[in-house]
Amino acid sequence: MRTSRDGLHPPCSTVYETGPLRDVTGTTIRPGGLTLTDRAVKLCSFAAGAQLLDVGCGAGGSVEHLLSRYGFDTRGVDISPSLIAEGLRRNPELPLSVGAAEALSYPDGSQDGILCECVLSLLSEPLRALAEFRRLLRSGGYLMLSDMYSREISSGARPDRYLRETALHMEIEAWLSENGFTMLLWEDHTPLLRELAAQLILAGASIEGLCRRAAGTGGKPGYYLLVAHKE
């Protein structure tokens, strides 16, 4: 299996399948649980029955929530067969499938919204994934991202490198704008990351890998939520 620089976050890591992170997070494997999902969805003017895709959906916690709470026609895709199987064991009705963010098998312009929670910075080719999101979204469709980021300025590495090692706000914004997205919202939610780190420590787990993910850029780890729409 290919391994990322910090050795803790390979593209399909068992860290997300079992162990302390799962014990602490349950079916939503990220800081903040459904809080940021709800916040993002409320900012997008989705019509009833809107078509949404959760990329890197893990065990399908958000997919289940978007279907049951909002009635959106939501699907989920994740590279981990084990997480998809877990989601289907929990709820066999969930439309979950195995697939890679960088090569999604959906038609151009087929989605009203794409959700990608705590995934982008793990990818070895994040710009390819973003290009896929753009391809799949209809014009005016919404991109909802949340992820780790680096809260400190460091000098001029390429955006794809930054994205892989936790990006700076300005790089993410620049890339989105260069690719025809308008940023509607950027919010710092680092307290949710701190909360998760504290829960992991209390559960006796190490947070070294979490910190190193941001330290690769010389920055301090942070967590963001952004909503953009395709022009």
Ligand SMILES: C[S@@+](CC[C@H](N)C(=O)[O-])C[C@H]1O[C@@H](n2cnc3c(N)ncnc32)[C@H](O)[C@@H]1O
């Ligand atoms: C931190 S977990 C977040 C899972 C889910 N979004 C959630 O918040 O519960 C990261 C997820 O990204 C998935 N992943 C990693 N690389 C991927 C790729 N190339 N394509 C699709 N999913 C990927 C992992 O399998 C894992 O489920």
